[in-house]
Amino acid sequence: MKRLLNTAGGRRRAPGEPRAIGYLYILPALLLYAAFLLYPFGQAVWLSFVHWDGLTVATSAGFDNYRDLFTDPALRAPFAHALLLLVFYSALPVAIGLLLAAALSRARVRGMTFFRTVLFLPQVLALVVVGVAWRSILAPDGLLNDVLRAVGLGSLARPWLGDYDWALPAVGVVGTWVGTGLCMVLFLAGAQRIPRELYEAARMDGAGPVREFFSVTLPGLRPQIAVALTLTIVAGLRNFDLIYITTSGGPGNTTSVPAYEVYHRAFETNQVGSAAAVGVALTVLIFVLTVTVSRLVEGRRS
């Protein structure tokens, strides 16, 4: 054993062990990543510790900007809204995507490609386009209210985006619409990789469709669910364009979200330090949630 290693050049490296030269290979990418991501992020962290209007000399703020995140209701609310929106941006798309995938993979549907394309379409559209389209659908005389009135539910019609109680769910539904297609396509691809034998065995054991779903499909889709959750959580938390286009955080401040608050404070009210603190907090939140998801759902890789 020892002799063998020695003849291999006297290096104490097991086969497959990464070599130091590997770092050279990732260097170009790392440099780009550092220049355009790590360095700006470092700057953001640094700015979050100052009071700065973007023009005159900044003054040290210590942890003021971060303390405000917890004490200022105007800053706490956006985070609460963002977490609530995750139900619409993440939980619902994953749930609906699972249902659709389970149904579509069981039954052979005619024109499957067509349905898949239609459901996936929102992912292809720029979110600005999505926002403009939904703004007109949700308008007081928009498509949604027209349909409600046509079927005799006129009493439910309301100015969705201008309603204090309904604006946030209304914006959330747009997120559900965008995210569902992505989840479904991911799950369909995943379901195809579940061995048929498992389904056959389940059926032999007398499992119905529901039992089959929970015992075979759901566990088999674990990695895809982790990916879908991660993608939708990130998309939901950094959601800016939809809010900017549809409500600008209104009515009142009922739909303000952290990403919008970053823009608003940095560019509109000259509170660069506070904006940076919100941005850093948002980054941390996204990081924590995605790590939690991959640990919980995907399971720790050995």
Next chain:
Amino acid sequence: MGRPRTGSRGIRRRAVPALLAAGLALLATACVPGTDGSMAYGPGGGPATAVPDPAKAGKVTLTVWDQEIRGGTNGELEQLNKEFHRKYPNVTIKRVARSFNDLKTTLKLAVSGNNPPDVIQANQGYPDMVSFVRAGLLAPLDDYAGIYAWNTRYPNTLLNLNRVSADGTDFGTGRLYGISQTGEYIGLYYNKDVLAKAGVQPPRTWGEFTESLARLKDRGQQPIQFGNLDKYPAIHTFGVLQDQLAGAEARDTVLGRGPGFDTAATKDAAATLADWTKRGYLPKGANGLGYDDAAKKFSSGDGGYLLTGTWQLADLKKAMGDKLGMMTPPPASAGAAPVTTGGQGLAWSITSRSKHPEVAAAYLDFITDEHAADVMTAHGVLPAVPGAAAERVKPDTVDGQMIAGWKRLSAADGLVPYLDYSTPTFFDTITAGLQGVISGKTSPEAFAATLQKDYGAFMRKQRERHAAATPSPAEPR
């Protein structure tokens, strides 16, 4: 054998955060961002004394950043730029035109950068113009105002809105940091057909106006078209209501010397706004309707009135033709002096580090003088100081009505600045508050209290700044 390896990897792993921390520490010790305002006078040198002659300035490229991208103003500015170049062939104008929002988000970086534009359009108020002045990024124009007689060209009300105190604290007083090309005010547009069908004459007094609202409602028409999804339109509607009750008071408050917002006028105006919504004078669900959508509805015949700015005139006229009428919000008694929210277009300013401040000043004069006013009128734009061409516009056309209204407002000193100038955060405060009032969530009293809280806090901060700027003699140093 395996041990040392894991050990070394362990060290390397710990080294990464350490390196990151070291990098951050390096960043933190680097210089603090921002400028200290010490460059108020640029390389252009000291104060000007004689009328500058751009022809003698040699080969000059003047970089101009503006937001005049809409039809009329874009056309008028392009024509004026061309004429300026023809007059002074040695001066090339490099124009960078962006939408208002795009300009607002990029201007700060451009002006504070190493190679700022020579001429910029700065938005009046604390967040933009006052901030720029405090950072020493804009050149004071008082000398040029004397040389070019801008002081007499413009009414004081308008000039004051482009003034900032020398220490960069107060808005509406002090040195002149810009001049504006265009005028604008919130007017009452009306659809002649809709009014006639309901048997309503264009109102001459505020009383006639409010009576006609009830009548239009009875006849099944939408009295006032209004959309507030974009948040800011309600500032204009509320402003007009408040101006009817206490215009001068509101103007003083915006400029930091009035009674504030916890006043009867504020509460009554908010109560009227809520009342109009409840009665259906304003459309139900206005908070969910976009500003442009409301204008579109009005121009397609849905709505008797529309309360909005003169900037909408060109688009409305295109869609409605002769059906469109326009006036200042009617005064309390027929023929009395009108009062409304309004002001002027964004200020044209010279950056303090411009290499050619004299050429820039000549350019500013050129795009705002009497000839420029006529070019603006030809393009359907309301000049801040109407010229000869404005006289020739037929008074019974909607353009003629707009110009006549502007002249009466200027003569009567009837312009009240936009309320969101009041404090750096007032736009957020008042727009959120007004959406609450319109939805019935916020009572007029609570609304007034919210405004006053923001205003009072800012006034206290201003007083502290003043106190810090002029140390009392008793203090050491």
